[in-house]
Amino acid sequence: MGAMGDGEIAPIPGGITAARGVRAAGVHCGIKRQALDLALVASERPASVAVTCTTNQVAAAPILVCRRRLTAGRFAALVANSGNANACTGEGGLADAERMGELAAAVLGVPAEEVYVASTGVIGARLPMGKVEAGIRDAAARLSPEGGGEAAAAIMTTDTRVKEAAWEVRMPEGTFRVGGMAKGSGMIAPEMATMLAFVATDLSVPVPLLRRALQEAVAGTFNCITVDGDTSTNDMVLAFANGRAEIPAAAPASPALAAFERALREVCGELARMIVADGEGATKVVEVLVRGARSPAEARRVCLRIGNSPLVKTAFFGQDSNWGRIMAALGSAGVPVDPARVAIAVGDVSIVRGGVGLGAEAERAANERMRQRSFSVTVDLGLGEAECRIWTTDFTEAYVRINAAYRS
Amino acid sequence: MGAMGDGEIAPIPGGITAARGVRAAGVHCGIKRQALDLALVASERPASVAVTCTTNQVAAAPILVCRRRLTAGRFAALVANSGNANACTGEGGLADAERMGELAAAVLGVPAEEVYVASTGVIGARLPMGKVEAGIRDAAARLSPEGGGEAAAAIMTTDTRVKEAAWEVRMPEGTFRVGGMAKGSGMIAPEMATMLAFVATDLSVPVPLLRRALQEAVAGTFNCITVDGDTSTNDMVLAFANGRAEIPAAAPASPALAAFERALREVCGELARMIVADGEGATKVVEVLVRGARSPAEARRVCLRIGNSPLVKTAFFGQDSNWGRIMAALGSAGVPVDPARVAIAVGDVSIVRGGVGLGAEAERAANERMRQRSFSVTVDLGLGEAECRIWTTDFTEAYVRINAAYRS
Numbered sequence: 001m002g003a004m005g006d007g008e009i010a011p012i013p014g015g016i017t018a019a020r021g022v023r024a025a026g027v028h029c030g031i032k033r034q035a036l037d038l039a040l041v042a043s044e045r046p047a048s049v050a051v052t053c054t055t056n057q058v059a060a061a062p063i064l065v066c067r068r069r070l071t072a073g074r075f076a077a078l079v080a081n082s083g084n085a086n087a088c089t090g091e092g093g094l095a096d097a098e099r100m101g102e103l104a105a106a107v108l109g110v111p112a113e114e115v116y117v118a119s120t121g122v123i124g125a126r127l128p129m130g131k132v133e134a135g136i137r138d139a140a141a142r143l144s145p146e147g148g149g150e151a152a153a154a155i156m157t158t159d160t161r162v163k164e165a166a167w168e169v170r171m172p173e174g175t176f177r178v179g180g181m182a183k184g185s186g187m188i189a190p191e192m193a194t195m196l197a198f199v200a201t202d203l204s205v206p207v208p209l210l211r212r213a214l215q216e217a218v219a220g221t222f223n224c225i226t227v228d229g230d231t232s233t234n235d236m237v238l239a240f241a242n243g244r245a246e247i248p249a250a251a252p253a254s255p256a257l258a259a260f261e262r263a264l265r266e267v268c269g270e271l272a273r274m275i276v277a278d279g280e281g282a283t284k285v286v287e288v289l290v291r292g293a294r295s296p297a298e299a300r301r302v303c304l305r306i307g308n309s310p311l312v313k314t315a316f317f318g319q320d321s322n323w324g325r326i327m328a329a330l331g332s333a334g335v336p337v338d339p340a341r342v343a344i345a346v347g348d349v350s351i352v353r354g355g356v357g358l359g360a361e362a363e364r365a366a367n368e369r370m371r372q373r374s375f376s377v378t379v380d381l382g383l384g385e386a387e388c389r390i391w392t393t394d395f396t397e398a399y400v401r402i403n404a405a406y407r408s
Numbered sequence: 409m410g411a412m413g414d415g416e417i418a419p420i421p422g423g424i425t426a427a428r429g430v431r432a433a434g435v436h437c438g439i440k441r442q443a444l445d446l447a448l449v450a451s452e453r454p455a456s457v458a459v460t461c462t463t464n465q466v467a468a469a470p471i472l473v474c475r476r477r478l479t480a481g482r483f484a485a486l487v488a489n490s491g492n493a494n495a496c497t498g499e500g501g502l503a504d505a506e507r508m509g510e511l512a513a514a515v516l517g518v519p520a521e522e523v524y525v526a527s528t529g530v531i532g533a534r535l536p537m538g539k540v541e542a543g544i545r546d547a548a549a550r551l552s553p554e555g556g557g558e559a560a561a562a563i564m565t566t567d568t569r570v571k572e573a574a575w576e577v578r579m580p581e582g583t584f585r586v587g588g589m590a591k592g593s594g595m596i597a598p599e600m601a602t603m604l605a606f607v608a609t610d611l612s613v614p615v616p617l618l619r620r621a622l623q624e625a626v627a628g629t630f631n632c633i634t635v636d637g638d639t640s641t642n643d644m645v646l647a648f649a650n651g652r653a654e655i656p657a658a659a660p661a662s663p664a665l666a667a668f669e670r671a672l673r674e675v676c677g678e679l680a681r682m683i684v685a686d687g688e689g690a691t692k693v694v695e696v697l698v699r700g701a702r703s704p705a706e707a708r709r710v711c712l713r714i715g716n717s718p719l720v721k722t723a724f725f726g727q728d729s730n731w732g733r734i735m736a737a738l739g740s741a742g743v744p745v746d747p748a749r750v751a752i753a754v755g756d757v758s759i760v761r762g763g764v765g766l767g768a769e770a771e772r773a774a775n776e777r778m779r780q781r782s783f784s785v786t787v788d789l790g791l792g793e794a795e796c797r798i799w800t801t802d803f804t805e806a807y808v809r810i811n812a813a814y815r816s
Contacts, residue, residue: 058739058747058763088735088747090764123732124765233736310718310807318812324531327496328641331466339466339496355466356498357532396812397805399718404726404804 007259008170009266015164016041017148018179019200021244025142026154029135031083031121031128036154038132040139041198042077042108047242048204049075049116050211052218054235060087061097062117063234069113073207075240076114078198079104079136082155082183085194086119086127087233096127103133107140120157120183120194120234152181155196158402159185161278165270167263169203171256176203176245178263182271185278194234195222197271203260204243205250213261214239221268224390225276239264276391281398284316287376290330291387292343298335299381299388305333306379313395321366323352330379341382347375415667416578417674423572424449425556426587427608429652433550434562437543439491439529439536444562446540448547449606450485450516455650456612457483457524458619460626462643468495469505470525471642477521481615483648484522486606487512487544490563490591493602494527494535495641504535511541515548528565528591528602528642560589563604566810567593569686573678575671577611579664584611584653586671590679593686602642603630605679611668612651613658621669622647629676632798633684647672684799689806692724695784698738699795700751706743707789707796713741714787721803729774731760738787749790755783 017024021044031037051070053063079100086093097117105112119127142150152162166179180199205213218237243249250257277285288307293299306312309329315322323344330337344352346366351358369375425432429452439445459478461471487508494501505525513520527535550558560570574587588607613621626645651657658665685693696715701707714720717737723730731752738745752760754774759766777783 056736056739057745058735085732088732088760088763088765090748090762123730123735124760233732233739314808314812317808320812322531324493324496324641327466327531328464331464331641337465340498352496352532354498355496357496395808397808400722400725400803400805400808404722404728 007255009167009259009263012166012168012177014166014179015148015152015181016179016198016200017145018166019177020202021045021242022200023143023145024147024151025139025144026147026150027135027138027142029138030131031081035156036150037081037083038135038139039080039151039154040077040104040136040143041151042143043075043200043240043242045242045244046114047075047240048207048210049073049238049240050207050214051236051238052214054232056233058088058233060085060119060234061089061093062086062119063236064094065097065101065117066236069116072113074114075116076110077104077108078116078118078238080118080155080196081127081132082157083121084119084125084127085121085123085234087123089124089126092126096129099129100132103136107136116238118196118234118236120155120196123233148179148181155181155183157183157194158280159183159278161274163271163274163278165267167266169259169263171247171259173247174245176201176247178260178267180267180271182275184275185280194232195275197222197237197268199239199264199267201239201241201260202243202245203241203247203250203256205241205260209250209252209257210239210241213264216261217264217268220265221272225272273391276393279393280402281396282393283373283396284394285374286316286392286394287389288392289376289378289387289389290381291378292380292382292384293386294384296386296388299386301335302330302333302379302381303388303390305329307390307392310395313392316370316394317396319367319370321346321351321363321370323357326377326379337381338383343380343382345378346370415663417575417667417671420574420576420585422574422587423556423560423589424587424606424608425553426574427585428610429453429650430608431551431553432555432559433547433552434555434558435543435546435550437546438539439489443564444558445489445491446543446547447488447559447562448485448512448544448551449559450551451483451608451648451650453650453652454522455483455648456615456618457481457646457648458615458622459644459646460622462640464641466496466641468493468527468642469497469501470494470527471644472502473505473509473525474644477524480521482522483524484518485512485516486524486526486646488526488563488604489535489540490565491529492527492533492535493529493531493642495531497532497534500534504537507537508540511544515544524646526604526642526644528563528604531641556587556589563589563591565591565602566688567591567686569682571679571682571686573675575674577667577671579655579667581655582653584609584655586668586675588675588679590683592683593688602640603683604643605630605645605676607647607672607675609647609649609668610651610653611649611655611658611664613649613668617658617660617665618647618649621672624669625672625676628673629680633680681799684801687801688810689804690801691781691804692802693782694724694800694802695797696800697784697786697795697797698789699786700788700790700792701794702792704794704796707794709743710738710741710787710789711796711798713737715798715800718803721800724778724802725804727775727778729754729759729771729778731765734785734787745789746791751788751790753786754778
């Protein structure tokens with residue numbers, strides 16, 4: 001709950017259609033054998049939009065299409081499919097992505113430039129456009145203010161759970177809502193596991209303010225579960241704001257903007273943690289906190305180095321406070337460190353001080369903490385004031401099984 | 409076989425004691441529960457020496473001791489233990505490493521400054537110095553020109569096979585030999601799995617020439633199975649040359665030096681490939697060749713990005729020519745690429761041209777190649793003339809099992 005002054009904020013049920021004036025649907029069109037595989041989200045009035053997307057130089061066709069849209073900054077609808085990433089599909093794939101947008105635009109009676117497109121799934125296969133076209137028609141006919149859940153289900157790939165979050169903000173002038181959905185579960189190699197998130201608000205937020213708010217929210221949430229600058233071919237986070245709440249638009253430095261930024265961060269944070277918790281084959285969610293770094297950038301490098309180390313992550317799986325692997329990881333992060341200043345704790349149990357282990361008793365207590373499904377690892381570099389926090393998972397045999405068999 | 413002019417070169421049986429004037433032994437001193445855990449290697453006459461070692465800032469105590477030795481450039485003996493890395497052990501651990509060298513020096517009657525020390529195993533525990541001392545005495549009593557094999561066995565940790573290689577060079581003036589041993593098997597996270605290699609030659613090679621030859625050999629062999637600049641706390645490659653062959657010393661630009669460099673590269677290459685083949689839980693050895701890069705450095709970055717991607721490596725395990733994961737990896741290597749110029753082949757089967765897949769038939773043929781224990785993946789970036797080749801493994805459930813349980 002926030003202070004009353006700048007908007008009381010609380011979680012509410014639902015996902016993207018928790019925002020008023022948003023309808024959604026999820027259908028099975030046949031890209032996958034059985035499951036829902038096509039989602040449509042439509043705003044009942046033109047909305048402002050902001051997108052952050054992959055920095056991978058091998059960007060998928062829908063990413064290229066969305067980038068073309070961004071200059072206009074207006075959003076009418078989103079069409080997203082799972083089961084096929086439409087990546088590495090050449091000019092033909094690009095035409096398919098454009099066509100996907102055009103088909104949705106035609107069915108909904110909106111300009112094609114305001115329809116965004118996303119895809120996730122196998123790379124390198126062309127979309128079955130006949131099925132996609134039929135799916136878009138079916139989805140348009142099903143659009144509903146209660147359709148958020150099935151839309152969220154339709155963007156899943158190896159996800160085992162639907163990921164939705166929504167918050168409501170109470171302002172003196174009335175309420176507004178922020179709701180969203182996400183997919184993603186390949187947390188071992190986050191740089192290459194597609195992550196999609198779509199967030200809607202019924203507040204009116206001008207494009208420049210929406211862009212800044214989204215960037216800031218992503219930096220502290222989705223980018224804390226992924227490797228900086230190393231993203232999949234299809235990663236995308238999109239936010240749109242349709243003003244349907246009919247309270248005054250967010251203005252620079254206004255209480256509404258501040259409250260919106262907080263609600264957006266909450267929604268993105270919840271969705272990000274859901275992605276980690278649904279990591280492929282994961283049995284643990286681990287918060288890695290690096291403090292005492294000389295700069296935030298250095299803290300982040302060390303944090304990611306530890307959080308992405310297969311040896312550290314297999315030790316998490318083994319419930320083994322093998323801090324030697326953490327020391328080896330932080331020593332190879334490409335950041336100056338002084339081993340003799342390093343302290344490490346699991347939860348509140350110190351296991352290393354001055355770069356040296358505190359003994360078998362401490363390790364046993366730490367192993368005890370690691371039996372929980374969720375725990376934290378804190379590393380103090382002892383060099384400065386900067387810190388960084390990320391969420392990661394353990395690394396399990398099930399991960400290998402899932403990824404070895406994914407296409408077969 | 410090389411051309412006669414610069415020395416005929418051929419593999420011979422044995423390892424480090426294939427070089428004349430080298431004795432070795434491996435004993436069980438009790439650091440491990442059962443297996444051999446302490447190796448001693450002695451040169452019957454003072455030798456020149458060169459070492460390349462870890463760039464990890466958390467360097468283990470034996471690494472610090474070896475660095476102190478290097479200014480002298482003289483070698484009498486090496487003492488190495490497995491089961492305990494003597495890393496992150498503070499001042500006490502450093503004293504232990506010095507003491508290990510002093511004990512060996514006293515028993516052998518050589519200067520302590522000429523005794524090198526290496527350790528591998530668990531990080532963060534102090535060495536049981538009483539056991540180490542007894543082990544050094546036992547090993548000294550067992551030293552033998554046939555002891556190379558047991559010394560190689562005594563440095564193993566998760567290795568499943570002893571790793572030895574030796575080559576003989578026939579010169580007009582006589583023959584000389586190069587023999588070595590290595591340990592290492594954590595190829596999934598090569599940056600943190602200790603790799604030790606020790607190579608002896610009975611040629612006389614002055615220190616500066618030996619250093620350069622070792623650097624060049626390591627660059628094309630051990631450094632092609634590991635991540636540049638990202639090494640474990642304990643990695644070390646040491647070469648010594650004792651002149652026992654009694655043929656003229658290698659001189660700059662001499663045929664003997666050229667032949668020695670080739671033989672050293674062969675020995676290091678064999679040992680490096682043995683390490684890959686013994687990768688923890690590995691079922692495949694994969695050669696990743698990146699060509700058509702703008703520079704060797706860019707080729708290497710892309711090569712390592714592909715060869716270290718968990719998603720690519722699980723696809724190797726699944727015998728699935730999932731080239732989309734290779735495209736995603738090369739797009740995020742931090743090197744400019746043009747997807748539309750990329751070609752990919754598995755063995756001699758093209759699966760991608762112009763950044764686009766060549767269809768199900770080609771993929772089936774590629775999957776067929778991937779059923780073999782060993783195959784190659786070639787990526788042509790289509791941007792230049794530079795190339796890089798590395799060896800990697802697949803990523804298996806057994807890897808996770810081994811590393812989750814390693815300490816318990």
